[in-house]
Amino acid sequence: MNSYENSLEFAQKQDQNDPLGKFREQFLIPTDKNGNPHIYLCGNSLGLQPKKTREYLNIELEDWQKYGVEGHTDARYPWMPYHEFLTEKMAKIVGAKPSEVVMMNTLSVNLHLMMVSFYQPTDRKYKIIIESDAFPSDKYAVESQLKFHNYDPKDGLILWKPREGEELCRFEDLEEIMESQGEQVALLLIGTTNYYTGQSFDIKKITELGHKYNCMVGFDLAHGAGNIQPNLHKNGPDFAVWCSYKYLNSGPGSVGGCFVHERHANNKELKRFTGWWGHNKSTRFNMRHEFDAIEGAEGWQLSNPPILSMAAIRASLDVYDEAGFENVIAKSKKLTGYLEYLLKDINDSRIQLITPENPEERGCQISIKLHGATKELFDDLTANGVISDWREPNVIRVAPAPLYNSFEDVFKFVQILKKLLQ
Numbered sequence: 478m479n480s481y482e483n484s485l486e487f488a489q490k491q492d493q494n495d496p497l498g499k500f501r502e503q504f505l506i507p508t509d510k511n512g513n514p515h516i517y518l519c520g521n522s523l524g525l526q527p528k529k530t531r532e533y534l535n536i537e538l539e540d541w542q543k544y545g546v547e548g549h550t551d552a553r554y555p556w557m558p559y560h561e562f563l564t565e566k567m568a569k570i571v572g573a574k575p576s577e578v579v580m581m582n583t584l585s586v587n588l589h590l591m592m593v594s595f596y597q598p599t600d601r602k603y604k605i606i607i608e609s610d611a612f613p614s615d616k617y618a619v620e621s622q623l624k625f626h627n628y629d630p631k632d633g634l635i636l637w638k639p640r641e642g643e644e645l646c647r648f649e650d651l652e653e654i655m656e657s658q659g660e661q662v663a664l665l666l667i668g669t670t671n672y673y674t675g676q677s678f679d680i681k682k683i684t685e686l687g688h689k690y691n692c693m694v695g696f697d698l699a700h701g702a703g704n705i706q707p708n709l710h711k712n713g714p715d716f717a718v719w720c721s722y723k724y725l726n727s728g729p730g731s732v733g734g735c736f737v738h739e740r741h742a743n744n745k746e747l748k749r750f751t752g753w754w755g756h757n758k759s760t761r762f763n764m765r766h767e768f769d770a771i772e773g774a775e776g777w778q779l780s781n782p783p784i785l786s787m788a789a790i791r792a793s794l795d796v797y798d799e800a801g802f803e804n805v806i807a808k809s810k811k812l813t814g815y816l817e818y819l820l821k822d823i824n825d826s827r828i829q830l831i832t833p834e835n836p837e838e839r840g841c842q843i844s845i846k847l848h849g850a851t852k853e854l855f856d857d858l859t860a861n862g863v864i865s866d867w868r869e870p871n872v873i874r875v876a877p878a879p880l881y882n883s884f885e886d887v888f889k890f891v892q893i894l895k896k897l898l899q
């Protein structure tokens with residue numbers, strides 16, 4: 478149990494004693510016109526730029542200049558195997574074996590590629606379950622997969638919904654859906670951490686539930702990767718996908734990640750869409766071979782990867798590695814707990830925190846429902862140097878990112894919010 482105090486001195490003292498405090502210096506924090514840093518609480522949407530990123534990108538620009546095509550083999554970090562430089566560090570952050578992880582494409586693309594393999598509907602078993610407040614792209618993706626296989630989403634798509642008057646999804650309600658319709662369900666696709674409420678689901682329980690009914694189980698970790706430890710290998714879902722530009726600080730639109738559980742590493746039964754980068758590395762350039770998939774997640778690659786984006790990811794993963802992901806999680810709990818404590822201490826009945834209170838059921842995001850508020854309040858926050866995120870009709874999402882946000886950031890944000898509410 479953390480014991481917090483509502484004072485600037487307390488916040489500053491936490492920052493002084495914070496083992497990750499020095500990492501803030503490694504990031505470029507946007508500023509106002511006068512050069513004062515914003516209170517940036519939007520790492521759930523776009524993570525900030527590590528100072529290393531420019532240096533890592535420059536290495537590739539220099540080597541491209543120097544070597545041209547020969548950079549594929551002669552660059553300091555040769556481009557041919559470049560994605561492999563990311564694998565081990567990425568695998569640690571999602572709790573996977575390196576052979577289960579690959580960085581490629583972007584999230585929605587990977588989601589489709591995974592569904593090509595893991596959504597194989599039959600006349601009896603064709604439905605897909607998602608959580609009702611799934612990110613729009615995920616909903617579009619599963620609806621289009623249903624239609625692609627000639628099913629009507631009205632029939633084929635099942636929404637796991639919060640109960641009337643509640644904000645969060647309950648596991649027992651998912652169990653009930655499975656009890657009544659599990660035989661018809663082919664795929665469970667759940668976003669964790671949920672982008673809207675900040676709710677993190679129990680990956681192990683959901684996976685076991687799905688597998689009990691012979692369903693494939695996949696997770697969208699867009700808001701999970703770099704935020705919670707999903708322990709993908711141990712928890713056992715069939716696949717997972719994520720992006721790298723939110724908590725993983727790899728730059729706008731940067732390349733995404735993909736996990737395929739080891740049990741499918743050599744599964745020849747799975748259909749897949751293929752391209753040359755997924756082909757056996759030793760014969761990839763012979764060009765006339767039958768497709769021979771690389772074992773593991775790498776076998777799902779299509780194209781040779783965008784090295785500049787990969788360099789940005791490499792920079793960011795090096796920051797994570799230096800910090801240690803366990804330390805990031807430990808600070809995340811403390812810092813998010815502090816934010817929650819201060820928000821409750823405003824003691825205003827218009828404020829409703831919709832994110833779960835249990836630290837195991839959330840990452841570093843708190844979603845604040847402001848009853849009676851309009852977007853004007855959000856605009857005022859922005860005018861006061863707070864970068865956060867507004868969801869209609871009245872929810873502000875704030876995410877103190879443990880690598881660059883301070884206790885002082887959190888304290889100041891709550892002071893500003895309190896002032897604006899008065």
Ligand SMILES: *Cc1c(COP(=O)(O)O)cnc(C)c1O
Pocket residue numbers: 583584585586612614615668672697699700720
């Ligand atoms: C951010 C986010 C996306 C974005 O997908 P892209 O393909 O990277 O544009 C998709 N799904 C979820 C759940 C997200 O949070």
